[in-house]
Amino acid sequence: MQETLSIVIPIHNVENFLDKCLESVSRVSLDGLKVMLVVNASTDSSLDICRAWADKDSRFEIFCTDTPGVSNARNIGLENCNTDYIAFVDADDYIDCDAFVDSFKECNDAGADISFSAYYRLKNEKAKVVRLPLERKIFKGKEITSEIIEQKLAPNTNFLGVVWRSFFKRSILQGIEFNQELAYQEDVDFIIKASLKASSAIIIQKPYYYYRINDKSANGNVKINNSENRRKFVKHLENIAKENHLNLAFAIAQRKADILIISYKEILRSSKGVINKMKRIHQLQSAVTDSEISYWEPDCFGKTMAIYMKLMKRNLRLFALLFLFIRFFIFK
The missing domain is CATH 3.90.550.10 (Spore Coat Polysaccharide Biosynthesis Protein SpsA; Chain A)
Structure with a gap:
C-alpha cells in the first residue's frame, strides 16, 4: 500500500x-x-x-x-x-x-x-x-x-x-x-x-x-559559514557523539581542518601587519593535535593547500608555517 x-x-x-x-x-x-x-x-x-x-x-x-x-x-x-x-x-x-x-x-x-x-x-x-x-x-x-x-x-x-x-x-x-x-x-x-x-x-x-x-x-552566506559558527557545530557534534556512543573522530577532525583554513583566511582579512598575522596563524597551528592530523585527507584543503597538509602529517610544522607565509604573503 x-x-x-x-x-x-x-x-x-x-x-x-x-x-x-x-x-x-x-x-x-x-x-x-x-x-x-x-x-x-x-x-x-x-x-x-x-x-x-x-x-x-x-x-x-x-x-x-x-x-x-x-x-x-x-x-x-x-x-x-x-x-x-x-x-x-x-x-x-x-x-x-x-x-x-x-x-x-x-x-x-x-x-x-x-x-x-x-x-x-x-x-x-x-x-x-x-x-x-x-x-x-x-x-x-x-x-x-x-x-x-x-x-x-x-x-x-x-x-x-x-x-x-x-x-x-x-x-x-x-x-x-x-x-x-x-x-x-x-x-x-x-x-x-x-x-x-x-x-x-x-x-x-x-x-x-x-x-x-x-x-x-x-x-x-559567509556570515553563517564563519569559523565561529563552525566551531559551535563541532562542539555540538562532539556532544552528540558522547551522548550516543558514536565514533565520530574522523568526521570531527575533518571539520576542524576545514575550520583551521577558514580561520587562517579570517586572520588575513581582519588582522593588521604581517608579523601579527603570522603570530596568530602560528597560535592556531600549534593547537592542532597529532591525533587530528592523522585523520586529514586532501579533500579537506584543496589542491592549493595539499603541500601544507603533507608537511603537517610529517610533523614538519615549522616548514608548514613557512609554506603558509609563502602562500599567503608572497604568492597570494
Whole structure:
C-alpha cells in the first residue's frame, strides 16, 4: 500500500526561483500529497506567488511567520504534517517530478524509515549528477550507525549534509526538530537524530533533486559559514557523539581542518601587519593535535593547500608555517 507524503518548502525572498520550484512540485502525481509552503519573513513577492499557486492547486497550504530562519520554517511545516512520510525542498531548487515519484515509491515499497538519493548539482543552469559513495542499497539496524553515520558524516563525503534528498518516515521524527540555535549545518544535526531512530535506510542512486548553487542562499552566506559558527557545530557534534556512543573522530577532525583554513583566511582579512598575522596563524597551528592530523585527507584543503597538509602529517610544522607565509604573503 502506498503511504502518503508531505513536502515542506521553507520560503524566504526567493521570487526569482519560486515559480520554477512550485511548478515542479505541482507536477508530482501522488495520492494524498500535501505541500506545506512556509513563508518566513519575506519582503519580496514570494507570498503572492505562493497564493497564486495555492489558488490553482488545493494540495498547497500556506503558513506565514515573521520569525526568520530556515529551521523555524521547517519546524512549522513539521508541526502541521500528518502524512506517513515527509520530504523537504528548498525554494530556490526544483525537482524532476517523475523521478521524485519513482524514488518515493521505491522507498515506500522497501518500507524504509529514511532514504538517501543522488542529486543534480546545478551551476549556471548546467547539471552534474552527484552519486552516493555506497554500493549497498539497504541498511538495517546498527548498520545505519556503523556504515552511514560513523563512516559518511565527514564533510568531504557529501552524504549527510542536507535533508532535501531524503524521505523521512514521520514516525521516526517524533520529538525531533531542527535546532534553531545552530546557524550552520542544522541539516546534519537533524539527519543524525533521525538516522539514530531509523530501523532501515535505503540508498537510491536515481537523482530527482536539482540543487542550485546560489551564493545568496543560507549555505553560501559567509556570515553563517564563519569559523565561529563552525566551531559551535563541532562542539555540538562532539556532544552528540558522547551522548550516543558514536565514533565520530574522523568526521570531527575533518571539520576542524576545514575550520583551521577558514580561520587562517579570517586572520588575513581582519588582522593588521604581517608579523601579527603570522603570530596568530602560528597560535592556531600549534593547537592542532597529532591525533587530528592523522585523520586529514586532501579533500579537506584543496589542491592549493595539499603541500601544507603533507608537511603537517610529517610533523614538519615549522616548514608548514613557512609554506603558509609563502602562500599567503608572497604568492597570494
